[in-house]
Every structure is written in C-alpha cells, then in structure tokens.
Amino acid sequence: MTTTTSAGTSPAAAAGGAQPPARRDEVTFTIDGIEMAVPKGTLVIRAAEQVGIQIPRFCDHPLLAPAGACRQCLVEVATPDREGNVRPMPKPQASCTLEATPGMVVKTQHTSAVADKAQHGVMELLLINHPLDCPVCDKGGECPLQNQAMSNGRATSRFVDVKRTFPKPIAISTEILLDRERCVLCQRCTRFSAEIAGDAFIDLQKRGAQQQIGRFDARVLGFADGESEPAAPAGSLPYGAQAGFEAPVGAALEDESGRPFASYFSGNTVQICPVGALTGAAYRFRSRPFDLVSTPSVGEHDACGSAIRIDHRRGVVLRRLSGEDPQVNEEWITDKDRFAFAWQDAPDRLTHPLVRDREVDAEGRVTRGELRPASWAEALEVSATGLAQARAAGGVGVLPGGRLTVEDAYAYGKFARVVLGTNDVDHRARVHSTEEADFLAHAVAGTGLGVTFDEIEHAPAVLLVALEAEEEAGVTFLRLRKGVQKHGLRVFSLAPFASRGVQRLDATLLRAAPGTEAEWLDVLATGTQTLFGHDGAVGPDAPESVEEPAEVSALRDALARPGAVVLVGERLAGVPGGYSALLRLVASTGARLAWVPRRAGERGAVEAGTLPALLPGGRPVPDAAARVDVAVAWGVEHLPETPGRSTGEILDALSVGQLGGVLVGGLHSDDLPDPAHTLRALGAAGFVVSLEVRASDVTALADVVLPVAPPVEKAGAFVSWEGRVRTFEAALATTAMPDHRVLDALADAAGLVLGARTTEEVRAEIDQLGSWDGDRPAAPDVAAAEPPAVAPGTAVLAGWRLLLDAARGQDGERFLAGTAKRPVARLSATTAAAADLFEGDVVRVSTDRGSIELPVVITDMVEHVVWLPLGSEGSQVHRELGVAQGALVRIEPAAGASRPGESVQPTDGGAS
Template sequence: MTTTQPTPATQLVPLVEVTIDGFTTEVPKGTLVIRAAEDLGIAIPRFCDHPLLKPAGACRQCLVEVAMPDREGTLRPMPKPQASCTLEVSPGMVVNTQMTSEVADKAQEGVMEFLLINHPLDCPICDKGGECPLQNQAMTAGREVSRFHGVKRTYPKPISVSTQILLDRERCILCQRCTRFSDEIAGDPFIDLQMRGARQQIGVFDAEVLGFTGSSPVGPAELDESGQPFASYFSGNTIQICPVGALTSASYRFRARPFDLVSAPSIAEHDACGAAIRVDHRRGVVLRRLAGEDMAVNEEWVSDKDRFAFRWQAAPDRLLAPLVRENPDGTGDLVETSWGDALDVAATLLAQRRGRLAALPGGRLTYEDALAWSSFTRGVLGTNDVDFRSRAYGSSEEADFLAARVAASGIGVTYGDLENADVLLVGLEPEDEAATIFLRLRKAVLAGGTRVRTVAPFLSRGSTKMHATLLPAAPGTEPEVLASVTELGGEGRLGVVLVGERLAAVRGGLAAAAELATRTGARLAWVPRRAGDRAAVEAGLLPQLLPGGRPVADQAARAEIAAAWGAPVPETPGRDLVGILAALASGELAGVVIGGVELSDLPDPDAARAALEAVRAAGGIVVSLEVRASEVTELADVVLPVAPPVEKAGTFLTWEGRPRRFDEVFETPARSDAEVIRMLCDELGVTLTATEPQLWRGERVALGAAQPGPVPAPGEGQAVLATWRLLLDAGRGQDFEPHLAGTARRPVAMMSRATADALGVADSPTVRLRGPRGEAEYPLVVAGVVDGVVWVPADPRDFPSTAHLGVRAGEIVEVAK
C-alpha cells in the first residue's frame, strides 16, 4: 500500500492519539482513519480510496465503527458506521474495523451486497479477472450466497471513451476514481459522472451533459484525430486504478488473463523522466505495460506514451541478423550474414580508415552503452569527432553549457524540489516533452506550493492546467525576456529554471538562462527529450568533452582516461554533428559509425542523407548499430543489430541525473551496444575496459555571456515559425500503436487574430505553410499567440514535418490561404 513519505513540514504537525482495534498509536493531525489503520497493518476494504486522490467516500465499502469522547471525556459511539476514507482522526478516538466489530463487518457486507446487485458475473471474460479488488473483497467482505434474484441492469457495451479507452458501464461501481484522476491529476475532462440517482453512470465527455456549455474546457487545438474533444495524455492511468473491469484498453482487451502473465519492473524509454513501469509478458511477447510505483519520480502515474507505445521493440522491421553489402566495393544489396563475417568486414574497413572516422551514437543509449561508445570512438577510431545530438541546435554554445552546467553535476534539481519552488520554464512544454514533470508541477501548483511561469509564444493547454503565467516570447527573443526577469524564488520557495533542449537552437538562450540563475540564485536544470541524452553527456559523447565532464584539452584528464581504458585519447577537439556531416560530404572523413539516429530528426535531413551517400560513393564506410531498419540502414555498408530496452539491462539517467537501473525482461541472443562494440574491438585486436571513470570535476568550463542573435523580421505574407514535438506524433517509438495514435492531438496552425488579419487568412478554415523544400496545409486556429508568429507541431502524423518543409523554429515561413 502506498504511503506518503514524511517531509520536514509534516514532521512538525501535532500528533494525535487514536485506538484502532485495541491498538493505540499516534499519527499526525489530519491523518485519515484508513491511513492510521494501514500504519498498524490493518487493512480496511475500499474501492474509491486512493492515497494520491482526494477523499470521496463514494463507495462506502470502508465503513468502520467509531466512538469519540464527549466534553466530559465519556466515550460515545457515533450513531452509525463511518467511512474511514473521509474521517480524520481526533484525540481519544476509538475505531473498530471489521476485524473486531460485528457492526462494521455487517455494514461492509451490506455495501458489498448492494454493489453486486447489478454487477455482471462475467469474471471469466473480464480483463480485470484475477487481479480485481472487487473479486477479492467479495470473498472477504461479502456474503457467500446472493439474495438477489432479479434481472441485472445492462447497457450497450463497450463505449469508446477514445480509440484507446473502452468503458463497460454495467461493471462500474461509481467509485469515481477515474473522474477524480482526470480532474485532480491530469486536468482533462474526458470522462465524468452523468445524470443522478439510480440513473447515474460514468460516461464520455459531453459538453451539454457535463455542464460545460458556453465555455468549452478543451480548446479547439486539443481535439483528437477524430475531431472529438478528447484531450488527455494520461488516460491509461484510469484503467489501472479502476478497481473493477469497467475501463479497459482497446489494445489489451481479451488478449490475456493476469495469471497467465509474467511481470518485470523496468524504466520507460521514451523520454528523460525515468518513469517506473511494469512490463507484463507471455510467451516472449509483451502484452501490456503498467505504471510502476516510485514516489520519488513518477509516483504511480505514467503517460499514455510510456504505457501503450511498446510494440516498436518487436516490430516487423526489427533487425535480427547482421547485414553486409554484397560487393567489396560497397555496391549491391544488403544481405544477411553471420556475426563473424559482419564483424570481420566492419573491422577491416574501419582499420583501413582509422583517424578519418566519426561517430554519431544518437540519444537512445544507456549509461553503459554510452561509455562503450565513448571509449570506442577515442581509443579505437582515434578521433574526438563524436556527437550524440540528433536534433537542431544553434552553435557551440550548447556544448559549452552542457560542459559547464550539466556534466558531472550529479543529482541536481529533483522532482521533490519542484513541489515547493518558483519554476520558470524556458524552451520546455512539460506536458508534451516531459510528461512526468508536468504531473508533478500540476500537483504542486494545485497544492499551493509552486508557482510556474513559462517563456513561450503562447499559453499552451498544459501550461493553462498548471496555472502558469505566460512571459510572451517570439522564437529568438527568449534571451531578451530572460534578461527582464528580476526575481525567482523567495517567500519560502526555491527558484528553479527548467531549460528544454529546444533552447539550444536560440543563439544566446542557454547563456541567458545561466545568467538568470546566477543573478537570482536559482537552481538550473536541463531537460532533454530523449532517455539517453543525459547519459551521453556524462559519458563524454561530445567533440570537446570527455567522460566526467572534463574538457578534451585537459592533458591530465586525457592521461587518466587513457590509463582507465587502456587506449590513448586524441588531444584535438573534434567536430560537432553539423561539422561531421559536412566533412563526410566533402570527403575529409572516410566513414562514420552511427547508431539510433533518424535522419528526419537532424537539422537538415537532406544534407545528412547526401553526406552518407557521398561517403559510400567515395569508397568510405558507414557502420550502423540499430534496433530496427531505418533510412540509415539503406545507406550503410555494415549493419549490426542491437537489443531494444526490453532485451537488455542498463541504466538510464534522468534529467535530474538520477540513475534508473533496469534489468532485461527477455533473455535473447540480442546484444546491447556495449556488447557489440566489445565484439568489434576484439575483432580489431583491441582490448578496452570501458569502465566508468571517476566523475572528476576540476574547474568548470567557463560559459560566456549571452550573445543573442538577430531575430528575423517577417515580410508580407510571412510569419516566424514556432514549433515543438507533441507527445504523440509520428515518432517511430509509437509505430504499430493504432489505438494510441487515435488519441493524438489534431495538428493545427495557430496564430493570433492580428497575425491572421495581416496575412489575410482570418476567414480561411485552413492555411498553407511553405518553406524552402516543401509546403503543407493545416487547419487554422486563432488563439493567443504572439503577433507575427505561427505555431505548428514539429512532426505530426499524416503531415510533413517542419524539417521536411526546410524550416526550423525561429525561421521565416510563408503563409497563405
């Protein structure tokens, strides 16, 4: 059972003495009776109660007998049993649960009998059968034989709350867990109580029935792909906390029985939040994922992406055997071969080009894999030309920022810190880019412990749900806005600046954020989007950075790392991603080892594609380490398959710097990146230890003052593009999840009324955006966006990405009807 961890604040709360089933204990004032009983190891049956939701007293299953002292101190019993999930302890209270009170036991039996009157006896086909609290408590707190002989109430079933969530209303016991989660935790009105009395039921969102007429709680930009106002990234949590089988998953429904499944704890791989999950599988196939419990990180909640997007790891295009080009000159088709042959070909070609090679390891790596890539690049390829970033960034400013503020900094700002902080978000939309952070911030804001401000072109729905204050900024003007912030923190709150990776594309943005933190005494945290980005920084997968946060130019650092790895470290700082691609295209580099990189994620996908094609045309080599076939696969000479997270063990590092260790779920022949690199080193005759170096930290790299770049001025028929990736989009980690894809938000183009009028598109239902490489048409939504700016999602389904339009955030795009 989940219990709330004590904090310094709660330790000062006065203690209250209470007696439960003859045991006397002291608990903090305000503790619910049901929690006090838990502390004594006494389990009271319940359905509506949940430790992370407000008390509701909806199911009445937790009735207990209570006596209270009167003014004279005489103990007087309450006239009827009380709901222990809503009653707070008071001095001298005496409670008798079903364990010691016939009154409480009979009351619980009566409630259970009422709940079962209309509940269907369909346990053999119910997804909840075998792990159902109603089943369990019907046996412990119910009658042996039913006295009801009438016809049970039925409803048409199931109702599609969304493409992912299905509702069987006759199973619902009206505990209201789902509606309370939606309102209190996620802030999304996608499911609620409808009607009253005997007709009351849980139903799908209906603006008229739910009383939202006149002011839709969901903005026009937050419709799902069907055009319905379903707008929740967290709906799957309602399935898990439902104490019966009323809410089920369309992707899991009727697929398995809980007692057929094998469960394994793991860590979600889709972002840098490190949410704990539980993987349930049968016969080598993952059938579902549930939220794990970790009160320090994700508590008991995960996003729908973390919950439902897992089939990519066993996709039909999964690489299971090494591939090599048929002809020695690099022409011909890729053909399957043995590991020995593939490693021999790769080792021979790499050895011939040593010193003229580069590495692009991507952002999917565990810490162990990242260290292996770092030692392999320096000690075997003989180069510092390495960059893990597979996204847009502006200049060397981000690399300096990561060296100065992130690398080897250990655990900095934590989730717990966010619960009593004055938080400034810059280049970060938590609901889309770091869902676990969003839930923690919203919880803290509603509790009154946190204030949120966001530097953004408009107030997104996620920011609205956090009651955030908007500091309006057109793309490129963030440094100017940050310079105007005079205070952060105070009034007992910690000042925190959360910087998203997108800010790296704004010249002077990261330096301005660092200056703000220094000026106000606030703490600064970098929030990347990928699960492996923080580990890549710590492992030194940057051209000027070594493991442990020390610069390549540091001779002592090079010597110590060389001694630890058993291989020399090049002394010249290398090229970054853009420089590596340019050198590949020009022939300065003769090959690249690349892993986990989607070309569409790079700043210029066409240039990246042309660079890899140029390498092969010039007789160079492209070695790919990848889980699934991709564009890179088709351009590679040697393809070495690596294991997805479910088939390997490792450690992700969260945005906090917190290690999140996970074990393999399946034992398969698949090999991790580190194991493949070790095999390749053996083939090359090189022995690398690749052990974790000490996190040396001498004098920090100096971060220069903010030097904002020029802000483009749109001309006639033009606007400045603002964009970021939505949580659910065209990313390959969501492939083969049609039910989840149906809940993705509808791609739209958003701009202010003044901008729409100036562009002459205010009366048009759609607008056409045109860039240097292409164009796309989007539904138009007029909203409170900064004037002169148009926002579109970066990589939506069924629409061209902004990269394929040839524009990035902060650049000019043409807008027309």
C-alpha cells in the same frame, strides 16, 4: 497489550515500551485496541495501514483526495463528548474520509460486528447489478472486487431480480473502453482526471439506478429521441471504425482540432480502476493476469525515468503498467510510456547483420551493391576493415543518437577515442549548437543528482524555458501540476502562446517569439528594458522600448526566493545566446537550474562523454589531467587532445569528403534540422556502419548493418534529467545484443580490447572513473542574435514535438495513434488576417525546400509567428521545410482550399 506508533518513534517505544508524550501536531487515538499517535489530519484508513490493519476499500487512493464514494471502508467509531465521555456515533463511518481525533476509538471489521455487517451490506449492494463475467473480464485474477467479495462479502446472494445492463463498450477514446455495468461508482477515474491530469475526461452522470460514469453524449445516454439525435461530428469515428473491429456504442469527444479527445494520461484510469469497468483496447481479451510474467523496468520515451512494469507471456509483451516510485513518477505514467511498446518488435525489426558488397570495375570505379544477410563473423570483419580504411582516409565520425542507455553511450565514447582515435563523437541527433555543448560541460555533466521532482513540486516558483512540459516531459508536468494544486507553486512559461498544458498549470505566460528568448532572460536577469514589445512581438512594428510588464517583475522576485527553479529544454540550443543568458539569470537570482532533454538517453550520454569536447564524468577534453584520468582507467597511453566535431560538423565533413566514414547508432534523419542533408552526407560517406533496432533510411545507406537489442531485451540504465540513475533488467531473454556488446565485439575484430562485453563490466568502469573534481569548463558567453525582419507574407516559425506524433517509437500502436492531436497551424488573429486567413482555413507554410498545408487555429499568441507541430503526420517540419525553429517561412492560403460555408465555384461547363 497497548502499543503506540508514530513518525520518529523508536523501535522500543513502538514495541510497547515507555511512551513519550504526543507532540502538539499529533493526535492519540485507538484502533482495534491499539493506541496510536499520528500527525494531525491523518485519515483513519491511513492510520490503520501503519499498524497492519486491513480495511477494504474501492474509492480510496493515497494520491487522490478523499471521496467516500463506495462506502466499503465503514468502521464503528466512538468519540469523546464535551464531558470526555466516549460515545459511539449513531452509524458506521467511512474511514477514508474520517480524520483521527484525540481520544477517538475506532473498531474495524476485525473487532466490531457492526462494522463487519455494514461492510457485508455495502458489498451486497455493489454486487446486485454487477455482472458475473469474471472469466472474461480483463480484471479477473487481479480484481479488488473479487478479493473483497470473498473476504468481506456474503457467501450467497439474496438478489433474484434481473440485473441492470448497458450497451457496451463505450469508446471513451480509441485507447480506453468503458463497460458501465461493471462500474462500482468509486470515482477514481473522474478524480484522477480532475485532480491529477486536469483533463475533462469522464465524469459522473445521471442519478439513482441509472447513475454511471461516462462522457456526456445524449445519443449514448438515451436523452435524445430518434429523430432529433445530432449527427456525429465529422472525423469522429468510433474506435472500431478506425481500428477495423466491431464498433462500440458512441464516439469519442473531439478536441478543438477535430480529433476524438483523450488525455495523455488516460491509461492511468485503467490501472487504478478497482474493477473491469475501464479497459485498454490493445490489451482487452488478450491474456489473464496469472499467465503473465512481470518485470520492473524504466520508460524509454522521455527523460523522466518513470518506473514501469512490463507484463509479457511466451516472449511477447502484452501490456505495460506504471510502477510505484514516490520519488519519481509516484504511480502515474504517460500513455506513451504505457502503450507505445510495439515498436520494439515491429515487422521491420533487424534480426541479423547485413553487408553491402562493393565491386570494382576495370577502370577502378566502385559500385555499391545491395545489402545482403551475413554472419556476425563476416559483418564484424567487414566493419573493422572498412572503419580502419576510413580512419586512414580522413577519420571516422561517431553519431550514437540520444536514445541509448548510459552503458551503451559510454561504449560509443570509448570506442571513438580508443579504437578510432577521435573526439568526433556527438549524440545530439537534433537541433544543437556549440554554445549548448559548452553549457552542458559547464552546468550539467558530472553534477550528479540535482533538482529533483520533489523539489520542483515544493518550489515557490518554476520558470519553463523552451520546454513544453506536458508534451516533452509528461511526468514532470504532473508533478508541476501537483505543486500548483497543493503547495502554492507558481509556474511561469517563456513561450509563444499558452498551450493547454500551460493553462492547466495556471501558469503566467511571458510571450516570446522564437529567437527572443535570450533577450527575455537578460531582461529578467538585469531589469533592463527590452528591444521587443512586452507581447514578444518581432518585426518592424515592434516598439523600441516599453515599460516593464508586471509579470516580469513578479517572476524576478519569485526566482529570488529560496528554492526557485528554472527548467530549460533542449530547444534553447536553437537560440543563439540563449544558454549564456540563462546562466546569467540563475547567477543573478540564485535560482536552481535543471536541463530537461526530450529523449531518455540524453543526460546519460552527457555523463558518458559522447560530446566532442567532453570525456566521461564531465572531464573536459582540453584538460591534460582529465585525459590522464581516463587514459589510465582505459589502459591506453594517451587520448586525442583536440576537441572534435559536432553532429552537424560531422555531417558536413562527410558530405565533402573530409571524413572517411561514420559509425551511427540510433539516428533518425527526421530528428535533425535538415534530413535531406543528413541523408546526402551519409550517402557520400566512404564507409558507414549502422547499429540499429529497425530498418530505417539510415540503414538503407549503410555498408554494414548490425542489429542491436531494444530496451525490453537488455539490461541497462537511463539517467533521468534529475541526474538519477534508473537501472533496469531485461524483460525478455533473447539472443539480441546491446550496443555496448556489439561494439566490444567490433573492437575485438579490430584487434583491440574495449572492455565493454557485459553490463556489469561497463558499470564497474563508470563507477571507477566517477565524476570530475577538477576545474569545470567556462560558461558560454554568446551574444543574442537580432530577431529576423518579418516582411509581409512571412512569419517566424515556432514549434515543438507533440507527445503523440509520427515518431518511430509509436509505430505499430494503432489505438494510441487514434488519440494523437491532429496537427494544426496556430496564428494570431492579426497575423492570420494579414495573410487573408481565418479560423478553419488551410494555410500553406513554405520555404524554398517545400511546403506544409494545415488547418488554421486562431490563437492568442505572439504576432508575426506561425506555430507548427514539428513531427506529426502531415507536419514533418524538418523533412518538408528543411528549417528549424526561428527561421522565416512564407504563409498564404492554400491553393484551391475553400473556407467553411463557401461553395466552390464550378468551372466552365460544370453543373452548379
């Protein structure tokens, strides 16, 4: 029976009923006797999938451009000639590169002996040099080559010669290893690197029998003779030398900062490799696929909500893979989401409650003892009693942190209002401001699903404000790049310099010194002249007015086009007037706006109402009707009416005794702009309860520590920056409790009912409340601040966190740590020369609090600005300098540092 299927065809027609005529943008052809109508340009291999016909393949991938590299998908093809006679092509064709044309007749291996023989021949050629090491290969058990060798290969081999071999493995990076003899040259990895990530990661090399995938390295490929081989670059060690294992052949390439180069997305090449040529160093030889239990989940490292798959065995997570979600991350994730999971079961993991004893001497002085293990009953009782006393002594602040599920964040907000009777709750464990809180209440909370990944991919223009997409939202970067490559998207970035990620987006840079973003946004909104130069300069030599740069006019016109989007990061909170100017910009241009925080739990916490003036669903605290809504749902008579304190104000109040205690969630002091002040405030607090996964400098100051479950051991949901709810279930069954259950037990100990015992209970209550349909809070209206005056020897501090840095979420993953960028200080040539600094010198960046010394990289960037990574090893800006972006810092050559090529002069009596 002949059937026809096409997009939009009715089920009756698909079953063989009367067929409507093909549309002008469709072509009708036949495959294995089935007549199909498909959109023009459809590949034959895709059309076959639509009707359930399986064609073997290795190089084909739906998200990569056709390559026809492996030739495994050969089919027999006949097409009409000029007279309409259907004539066969002289030889089988690769169905992964062949577009369906009108009247084409395709026969796959299911109906054609020619196609079947061709596929058998290709498989035989692929297996000639392929090693028979399936029992020890990481891909064994889930290998397309194994499967297709059985289904589309010969039963016996005719090859009797010696197989080709290569030294192995090559360390492509500290994380990715390459076994070249297993490679079938499908080029999936090289195409992913070039098309999707835009990284010069690995490529096809040599010709003929020696053709291979790898990095270009003369020592590895054997091009250099023994005496002329170049010395290994300083700092470029093989992964074995760094990790303590037997070193593979060769060393990874270096990036400009002197570290072995690796893409932030390199792990995707391991997953899409159809054989065992590319493997992950952390997972290599650790398990077999059929020993693993797989659980779908969601990435916890950023706000993109990427779908992942957790593979575990006997209660231990062995690897994480990308899940398939076309609406969000497609089939890609960052290396951080893939490899950084060891932190959830680190050696400092808290497994039982801890209580600190207090002793009162004869004079009434209280002495705090050491933390000691305690039972849950004792810890909850001590916590309830201590929080009640602290509430009576001035009140209790609540600092949940921004890494929680929406259920946990909701429980913290409810606990603050119902049990502690306060609106002193704020999840923003980072640089923040009152203006930002007003912006979130006005433009983000309760808005539901807003701008989506698909919409930014197909937008005519996207403006990035205080957002470095590759470092702070990796999957968002990939979708932006896809839009640039395939849909003509124009990206604009408001930043001090064009980072490598911005360059790979072909983005137009609007040079903005830290603190001038608000003025830039007003210029875009109103067209008025700026008080700073078009290069974003600040300081005494900045011109008072300039002619409007062409890129400003281009961006204003682009944002006025339907579908244009502005993506704003959380770093704009450190710029007075930034969010106010941003709202004026989108109002004047009609562009859509999306807030992209860095942490996974930030958007969910906003929706859950863990802000001092915000209740769940975007309900403003000052609105009586909004408070009634929530009070009825919570079964209480009333809620506190006065908006509470922000994170910074809570810490200030603790330090001077205005608050009696604090309840802390996943808070790390280094995330805040002044970690020393944070720790002093917690140390001065009358009573501290900390709910945490691992021991930290905060738990060391707590009076009671209550261990909670990491994401892998609990069910929950993250709300992505899109506003999309991303639910997941627990991958590992343990006795560890999520935050909301611990808070529910703590409320019970206080004699109150929180109603947050189970995840289902919390979700039902959130759904019942829904979003606020009343008047939204007014938009913030804060004036921009004047840029600081830059004196000689000083500069304005700029910076953001790198994707891979010294954050605690990456602890324990030594292979991933080897691919992190080495921290450097970036200066313009003019700024560096004014401080007597040159490329490769070591600069000392200092404040009255401390200093950081880093090598200088001369960068085409804004003048009078120094850029530092905020949280990398050797560059903990908040901890060492005690300031945030936009502050003035001193810059000078580091004492005792010699420049490249200079010899250090001997001291008196020293040998030269």
